Amino acid sequence: MEKSQIPVSFPSAVHPATVPPAPASGNVDLFAALRPAKEVGNDFCDVMMLAEDRLALMIGDASGEGLAATAFIAAAHRLMRTHAGQGGGPAECLAYANAALCVGNHSMMFATAFMAVLDLRHGRAVYASAGHNPPFLRRAEGAVSRLDRSEGTALGVVGDMVYTDAGIHIRPHDTLLLYSDGATEAVSRDGRMFGDARVIHRLRRSGTDDARTIVGRLLADIDRFAQGAGQADDIALLCLRRLSKAPSIRPAPPPRRPAAGRNRPPAALHIRKR
Template sequence: MPYKILVVDDEPDLELLVRQRFRKQIREKEFEFVFAHNGLEALEKLQQDRTIDIVLSDINMPVMDGLTLLSKINEINPVLKAVIVSAYGDMENIRTAMNRGAFDFLTKPIDFQDFEITLNKTLQQLLTLKQALKARDQLMAIQQELSIATRIQQSILPRTFPPFPHRKEFDIFAEMIPAREVGGDFYDFFLIDDDRLGFVIADVSGKGVPAAIYMAVSRTLLKAAASNGLSAGECLQRVNQMLCAEGDTAMFVTVFYGILHTRTGGVEYCNGGHNPPYLLRADGGAAPLETTGDMVLGIMGNMEYGTKRITLRPGDGLFLYTDGVTEAVDGAGDFFSDERLCQLLQQSNSSPLTEIVQGVINEVKRFSTGVPQSDDITVLALRYLQQ
């Protein structure tokens, strides 16, 4: 079945140019193009045909402009991806369009090679989103089968260590202890390319199957955004936009996402409302990492997310965790606390990562002896080994 693209532009020659440029894909039924001459006509076509995948729209048009069209697209189909076309240098309108949910933009006069690249990139993102939604629907269908959902969730998280035995520049280890059969925390790590390692830890609001569903969607969207080579802040901004497009304001997720540059030890990161990780220095020091001050994901779709950078020296590391660690309580109702965690990390800083992670988890369990675990406990530790 071909991907269906709606092109919205009031220039009469554009339809002929598009059909000519993509004649091979049209003939081989890879693409099917539909055309409209203004935003109102486009809305009518979208309402009549729910199989349209992408909208490519000019901004300046009669009857209804492209920005107004963008604001209405999500009401019809939140999965639709929109690419806007604007005059070169019209950054104000382009910025407005991106804030209203546009996935990407092109400038006039249209470069059809750039058009094709943008189209393919958008289709790849759309495919990833549909896979995430399919995963969500599959999980929703087995809400009563918590034991099955548990195995699905555990299979989503990387559990083979060392994960990249051929890579000697870094070491990484992680573990999650869910509070119920299915939890809302997750961690992940993946090679973006030969020189960059992406790593993430996150905590979804709520517990049980709904949190696990949201976790699966969030993780898939983040990994897809990261694969596009975006900065840490741009990545979380893209994921936030997609989560907000889903419209489920009852849930949100805190996320810390970092990118280790394996050749230099440089780390760029963005913190979306998550607990600040600890920076573990090779000399034994442990201190919270400076936050970027960004908001949790899934509440406000027009938020911008920043990126900060640090450099790890050989032997330095990062310790990421969720609030199930520091907010674990003992029989007297006292928290495990950030202070206790910091002291523990200073004492075990030079230990292998497996011992650091398991040592923290064991200490939290010992601290909370006799008290039911009320939140997921998730920990990820990373160490830079050499330049």
């Protein structure tokens, strides 16, 4: 992976992985995982760089199973992404996608979705939800809360639905976790549900863990809890940590002078997070 990219990984994803160029400020750490329960998945998660150092985060989950549900969530994803690229805010993107998905929706399919846009320079985030699980926000000191001040009906249900933006400040060392209900509703062999409390417990213990570690440990928690029970629903996780400072970029030590007649190799750049 080139150094100019944010590491966002979608293992076993049905939908294409999208790894955007790194923000100019370089002050966020991102990692995502999408684990379908079957060969065809019905969840998506995505990140997208916007103008003026803003980063969009999206997640969605379609009802039902099979190719029809996959096509429906793929359309929702595409519509949200398209409108975000045209300057739409989270509530506007959800309304745009919803209006289109309601047209000719005779099978009454629907999808939940959540979108946030983060100002990378100042940490201000605006978000909106279409019936999706509210993301968890872990503050640097360890307190965990939900982003639940925006509510809306799932996409594809009411054509003229109005969605509402809410705002929050994400401070240095805060962690934001977007997830689908396949994580919290994972079931063990004896019929117990993983639940919100175990996700909150993992986040509280995360300390200075990076986004990749948080996602990996949460998936491991779910697998241990399931005790080999089959995965019944797709699991989508998208984790963002705001860093205190941008990475410092410094030249590597100059190479030794090459022997006569040989070309001097170019100096490399090392990226070191403070």
